[in-house]
Amino acid sequence: xxxxxxxxxxxxxxxxxxxxxxxxxxxxxxxxxxxxxxxxxxxxxxxxxxxxxxxxxxxxxxxxxxxxxxxxxxxxxxxxxxxxxxxxxxxxxxxxxxxxxxxxxxxxxxxxxxxxxxxxxxxxxxxxxxxxxxxxxxxxxxxxxxxxxxxxxxxxxxxxxxxxxxxxxxxxxxxxxxxxxxxxxxxxxxxxxxxxxxxxxxxxxxxxxxxxxxxxxxxxxxxxxxxxxxxxxxxxxxxxxxxxxxxxxxxxxxxxxxxxxxxxxxxxxxxxxxxxxxxxxxxxxxxxxxxxxxxxxxxxxxxxxxxxxxxxxxxxxxxxxxxxxxxxxxxxxx
Amino acid sequence: xxxxxxxxxxxxxxxxxxxxxxxxxxxxxxxxxxxxxxxxxxxxxxxxxxxxxxxxxxxxxxxxxxxxxxxxxxxxxxxxxxxxxxxxxxxxxxxxxxxxxxxxxxxxxxxxxxxxxxxxxxxxxxxxxxxxxxxxxxxxxxxxxxxxxxxxxxxxxxxxxxxxxxxxxxxxxxxxxxxxxxxxxxxxxxxxxxxxxxxxxxxxxxxxxxxxxxxxxxxxxxxxxxxxxxxxxxxxxxxxxxxxxxxxxxxxxxxxxxxxxxxxxxxxxxxxxxxxxxxxxxxxxxxxxxxxxxxxxxxxxxxxxxxxxxxxxxxxxxxxxxxxxxxxxxxxxxxxxxxxx
Numbered sequence: 001x002x003x004x005x006x007x008x009x010x011x012x013x014x015x016x017x018x019x020x021x022x023x024x025x026x027x028x029x030x031x032x033x034x035x036x037x038x039x040x041x042x043x044x045x046x047x048x049x050x051x052x053x054x055x056x057x058x059x060x061x062x063x064x065x066x067x068x069x070x071x072x073x074x075x076x077x078x079x080x081x082x083x084x085x086x087x088x089x090x091x092x093x094x095x096x097x098x099x100x101x102x103x104x105x106x107x108x109x110x111x112x113x114x115x116x117x118x119x120x121x122x123x124x125x126x127x128x129x130x131x132x133x134x135x136x137x138x139x140x141x142x143x144x145x146x147x148x149x150x151x152x153x154x155x156x157x158x159x160x161x162x163x164x165x166x167x168x169x170x171x172x173x174x175x176x177x178x179x180x181x182x183x184x185x186x187x188x189x190x191x192x193x194x195x196x197x198x199x200x201x202x203x204x205x206x207x208x209x210x211x212x213x214x215x216x217x218x219x220x221x222x223x224x225x226x227x228x229x230x231x232x233x234x235x236x237x238x239x240x241x242x243x244x245x246x247x248x249x250x251x252x253x254x255x256x257x258x259x260x261x262x263x264x265x266x267x268x269x270x271x272x273x274x275x276x277x278x279x280x281x282x283x284x285x286x287x288x289x290x291x292x293x294x295x296x297x298x299x300x301x302x303x304x305x306x307x308x309x310x311x312x313x314x315x316x317x318x319x320x321x322x323x324x325x326x327x328x329x330x331x332x333x334x
Numbered sequence: 335x336x337x338x339x340x341x342x343x344x345x346x347x348x349x350x351x352x353x354x355x356x357x358x359x360x361x362x363x364x365x366x367x368x369x370x371x372x373x374x375x376x377x378x379x380x381x382x383x384x385x386x387x388x389x390x391x392x393x394x395x396x397x398x399x400x401x402x403x404x405x406x407x408x409x410x411x412x413x414x415x416x417x418x419x420x421x422x423x424x425x426x427x428x429x430x431x432x433x434x435x436x437x438x439x440x441x442x443x444x445x446x447x448x449x450x451x452x453x454x455x456x457x458x459x460x461x462x463x464x465x466x467x468x469x470x471x472x473x474x475x476x477x478x479x480x481x482x483x484x485x486x487x488x489x490x491x492x493x494x495x496x497x498x499x500x501x502x503x504x505x506x507x508x509x510x511x512x513x514x515x516x517x518x519x520x521x522x523x524x525x526x527x528x529x530x531x532x533x534x535x536x537x538x539x540x541x542x543x544x545x546x547x548x549x550x551x552x553x554x555x556x557x558x559x560x561x562x563x564x565x566x567x568x569x570x571x572x573x574x575x576x577x578x579x580x581x582x583x584x585x586x587x588x589x590x591x592x593x594x595x596x597x598x599x600x601x602x603x604x605x606x607x608x609x610x611x612x613x614x615x616x617x618x619x620x621x622x623x624x625x626x627x628x629x630x631x632x633x634x635x636x637x638x639x640x641x642x643x644x645x646x647x648x649x650x651x652x653x654x655x656x657x658x659x660x661x662x663x664x665x666x667x668x669x670x671x672x673x674x675x
Contacts, residue, residue: 020441020443025435026439033427122418123423127436128409129439332388
């Protein structure tokens, strides 16, 4: 404390014209903090690894797939590049079904509680910013990062494909692929908002991370098993059912499975990336007759996935709304 | 008071059955250094949080800089700098980055934030470590950085919650002097909460003693001491070379004639005389006329410690019944007791 006599008040006139918006400042800080963290480097490596593995397999297998005249989607080279696999390694969108929750949880599980444990939350809240600005920054910051990461990867794939094959890209392929990116970001957003909710609820970052992983495991591993058990216990033996009844029960089972966000994401990505998928439920013989096995337009595919998309957005919004409600009323103490 | 910058009236906060802050009325004038004193769990932090709008009071209002802190916390936070008791910084950022982040949250442009942060770091004497990550900072350095962080928004009021906690004595001195100097230079109003009396005594214009959610007394330290003297009476201790019974008897008889004399106790050759008025000169005169050999006279002065102790003791009983876990023991104990009866 050498320069005790330095007077600072009035040295700088308050700059009103070029003041910065608190939300932008917060988001900038979030993005910077994430990018510099080890956690993010590990996540990027993980995503890169799966991307490279699945792309390598699919490009090696590309020639066979494109020449397969039986496949109605054979013309969509870039979609094939993204989805086809020789079954040794899952396709990228299947990988992402596992990785997205991990990304969301890893980027959000300590959003609020680490600030509180570090004593920075009180300091932040003592600044003239709205509380929701912090929550929104915690949500948007990681989403911007993830969105950039996925877009970069996909553009890299498209560029690589263009150079390697020289095949022109269909506009609808582009739309589908970017629909897939947006969908994935929304799916990650769901897990992110869930983990932010848990980070507000639990004081320890470890507890909130474990709970989030628990929820994820429940939906990926146990939920189908539980549904399966339930179906066997409650529904009648399929051998004694008429076809119409069977279809109806199948629909019920599928809808139950769709309570899991992972299932919604799988449904939506499959439809978006495979233009020939016309229905996500069972299709009867009557419906099949007369149908030409040809790819659907982007609009039709979007129509099919619309319920899934809205459900994912709704789930995200619900989690965020609960976080918002808890956080706005919460007493901030260190 | 018209020029009071912090005006609390009837502020009450309950957590379930526990009343953390009970009907707090307080007004702090502009440019004053006010010390909020009290033991741990007295409700100091809760009161501060209510002043900043970080906690909603059950009753009452808090006006800071003319704004209602509960309804309009943003306006209050623009004017008030708050240093929490366990201040933390982003460990992976340097001190400069931490500061300019806060400056930018207060609406400064990037270049302004940068220059002001550099200037603030100079003010608190951390310029030489400005580019080090705050993870490497010691507790005292963090506290200074916290002060810079509070001052960077050019506040009218600064609220410091236990600012001296965990700093070594010389650091405390420096820190408090810095606060005092800044307050005087810029006309800052400072609200300081602490349970360290001596430290607060040195810098505060006025103190309030806060126990069990209630503000027991407020005023400057001299007034408080005087109040206590009037309440407690004066104690004069006289040391004699030797205690002669005959002399003592005569002295006692004479002293009892003095108006305001209460009791006298003799311990060996030390006399302790309690009076309601300040009788020290009269006592000495009486002893001298009786040819007692005085080797020392001491009039008891009340320090903040005594004041604090006094008010703290008075409220210990109420405090105990307020404690959360006590309810459980009492319940089970009384239940058994009642069963037996």
